[in-house]
Amino acid sequence: MSTPVLPEPEPLRALIDALRRLPSVGERTARRMAYHLLQHDLSGAVVLGQALDRATQSLQHCEQCNSFSETVLCSLCDNAQRDKSLLCIVETPADQNTVESSHGYQGLYYVLMGRLAPIEGIGPNELQFDRLLQRASGAEVEEIILATNFTAEGETTAHYLAELLRQRGKRVTRLARGVPAGSELEYVDASTMAWALQERRET
Ligand SMILES: [Zn+2]
Known part of the structure; x- marks a missing residue:
């Protein structure tokens, strides 16, 4: 400093x-x-402070x-129109947003x-995998789509989860590589994501 x-x-x-x-x-x-903030946007600073307060509380x-x-259950999980047989695993809410923006997915998520x-x-x-495994083991879940990033850490996470989930007798698929290695899904455009979902393959 x-x-x-x-x-x-x-x-x-x-x-x-x-x-x-x-x-x-x-x-x-x-x-x-x-x-x-202090010189040019004092009202913005107040809004920012209030938004942080509200979000954290x-x-x-x-x-x-x-x-x-x-709420205890988010609006997406609470939506009866979603396909409960599909569970897409993403790293962050931002990645979830990318998958959702493709309009090619009607299933549920785990973030x-x-x-x-x-x-x-x-x-x-630290990632509470036991909680995820419990969720993924539900009888209604037929396919789990691994949509972690195509970075070294994202791939490691996908491999590890694929192993655990297959042991539980679940069908496990991975997004197709429509994006260069090292890419973060957050920055992938909607049409590439739609393609990667459609072309997903067994792992
Ligand atoms: Zn939810």
């Missing part, structure tokens, strides 16, 4: 430190964001899919809220 030349009021320091918690935001960027993890929800990353200490326990 660079030592500021000017004495810094504590609330300003606290704001900069808070912004630094965001991914890819270092000291300089956090400082620029803080100055921007009112959101929980859906009992069934683990995604964010205001891992991460991926296996042993170096960072994220293993099966």
